[in-house]
Amino acid sequence: MSDTIRFAVIYQYISKMFSRWGPVSRELAAIKAHLRTQSVVFARSPLLDGSEVNLPRLYHAVERNGGLSNVIQRKRWGRVADEMKLTKLQHPERKLDPIYMRYLLPYATLSDQERQSIMAEVEKCWTTKYQKMLERARNPFQRQNRMLGTECESESDDEGEDGNTAGALQEAEDCIVQGRTMNLVTFKKVSQNLSTKWKMATQLVRYMRLRTA
Structure with missing residues (x-):
């Protein structure tokens, strides 16, 4: 796929599935x-x-x-x-x-x-x-x-x-909504940033569990 291809993304607000x-x-x-x-x-x-x-x-x-x-x-x-x-x-x-x-x-x-x-x-x-x-x-x-x-x-x-x-x-009230239009380069950047944040969050959770264990 070309990095310049553009497409509309879908936002999924996971937190709203628990508390809108x-x-x-x-x-x-x-x-x-x-x-x-x-x-x-x-x-x-x-x-x-x-x-x-x-x-x-x-x-x-x-x-x-x-x-x-x-x-x-x-x-x-x-x-x-x-x-x-x-x-x-x-x-x-x-x-x-x-x-x-x-x-x-x-x-x-x-x-x-x-x-x-x-x-x-x-x-x-x-x-x-x-x-x-x-x-x-x-x-x-x-x-x-x-x-x-x-x-x-x-x-x-x-x-x-x-x-x-x-x-x-x-x-x-919506957990899933139509998002912005972006190219593949931007989408990769978003994915990498969110992946990094997720890893940091899971490491923090593990650390807190070890401290309270």
Whole structure:
């Protein structure tokens, strides 16, 4: 196969198979919902070395290091990268700073009360969405209609919900989604990076088991 061949990949979010609505999913939805009010819409998180950036983790890592101004002035992007397990990331200030500025700065400038309000709205919207998901699981005909695109508008998940919040939760329930288009070179790089991370994670688990044995 030619390295220049391009194809669409499929993302499989393994963690969602155990918990579709964990803390990261909840806060990522809140970030997306607020960005949509600023006319910034994105389906999935940006990539670093082929892997999606955990935006909530990046936000909290910067906060633990004193906020954006402190991170920039004291040149702590390397420390932020270490907290995010991006130990091999070259020039983290060049890669993490633009991502933070585009996707997280509007969310970070909100007050605690404003963020809590967004989180509450997201939680409310998810609860409604989750109940409808359970109803579809119990009703195979409704699921078939959704797959065939013949579902009535009255059955839509977004009915009566805030458009920004509903849009932020559009793929929240999906474990397998359509991914980006990439060439074979990029796919190999992503595969190698994920393989390295997996090996590091399994070694850490073995080490922890030995310590607690």
